[in-house]
Amino acid sequence: MKEKKLIIFIPSVEGGGVEKNFFLVSNYLSQRFRNVSVITADKNIKSKLSKKIKLICPKSNSWSKKKRLIKYLICLYLLIISYLNNKKILVFSFQANAYAIIISKLFGLKIITRSNSSSTGWSRNFIKQYLYKIILNLSDQVIVNSYDFKKELDKKFFIDSKVIYNPLNKKEIIKKSKKKINFKFFKKDKFLKIINIARFTIQKDPMTLLRSINNIKKKIPIKLLIIGRGIKKEEMLKFIKKNHLKRIVKILPFQKNPFNFLKGADLFILTSKFEGLPNVLLEALCLKKFVISTKCPTGPKEILMNGKAGDLVPASDDKLISKKIIEFKKNRKIKEKKIIIGYKNLHRFDYKINMNKYYNLVKKFIYY
Secondary structure, three states, X not given: OOEOEEEEEOOOOOOOHHHHHHHHHHXXXXXXXXXXXEEOOOHHHHHHOOOOOEEEOOOOHHXXXXXXXXXXXXXXXXXXXXXXXXXXXXXXXXXXXXXXXXXXXXXXXXXXXXXXXXXXXXXXXXXXXXXXXXXXXXXOEEEEOOHHHHHHHHHHHOOXXXXXXXXXOHHHHHXXXXXXXXXXXXXXXXXXXXXXXXXXXXXXXXXXXXXXXXXXXXXXXXXXXXXOOOOOHHHHHHHXXXXXXXXXXXXXXXOOOOHHHHHOOOEEEEOOOOOOOOHHHHHHHHOOOEEEEEOOOOOHHHHXXXXXOOXXXXXXXXXXXXXXXXXXXXXXXXXXXXXXXHHHHHHHHEHHHHHHHHHHHHHHHHEO
């Protein structure tokens, strides 16, 4: 049997859980298959990829700053050129990209599609939903990252998706968390130290987090560290200034190693309106942090075992989040029993088990 060229298609690399999984999976597959390429508009990711991977991207870095649609179009052009150079290709679209599916099918190529977040966040336009249904069914295999997501997607789009959890490399996370940093903001023991790591977007809903802290700023001594970037940053800064939260809340840009900051916290809070399977919850449990999360579609409820491994609240409910923070402060020993349950059940997301699932799936389509 001969092996096709594997092309991993990811036009936009924006930072966050999807991108972490992209690097992990791409580098792993490059160890198992001979000819792996990545098509992207973001040239600056080269240093994070295995040397075995061929990076196919525009020559100029300026494309990485273009709008998402422009990135898609240039990457589709690169995909077509790749096909014309070598017709024996297997496409792995790391984002549920309709254009990549259409182009692949027009050229008679097999395509694996990975969908990263609940369809709740997709367009609610009926015509677009109908088109998504048709296009997703053209994919040879759709991968999702949680069983709740599978139920939702299969029912809505009449497909049979395959669940592969986000691979969690516990040893690597624990190792990185031990690297020392001089971070005075979290130094004083009397404060309850809270952390959030996320993009500043409508989906991640950072304003609910800030409101929940503002509700209790005079009730208990707290510090909140938010690590990330995004379009909501200006709104966040205005809220912090207006409500005199500068001494309580600190914002840092995305960190190459956020785990040493996470290790220094007492409590992790996720306020997303929708997810797929949020990596950051797995990472928080890996470092034995208590978690308060919205029970948004999909992922948190599955990770936190319906509330056995952390506290779940409705999305956008800042008052209940405030209440849960105070409960944790007052009943810390009782709440920490949930941490033990969460940590013990992380085996579901084991790196080797889930990487092997990716390997077996790609193997199914790559030989001819």
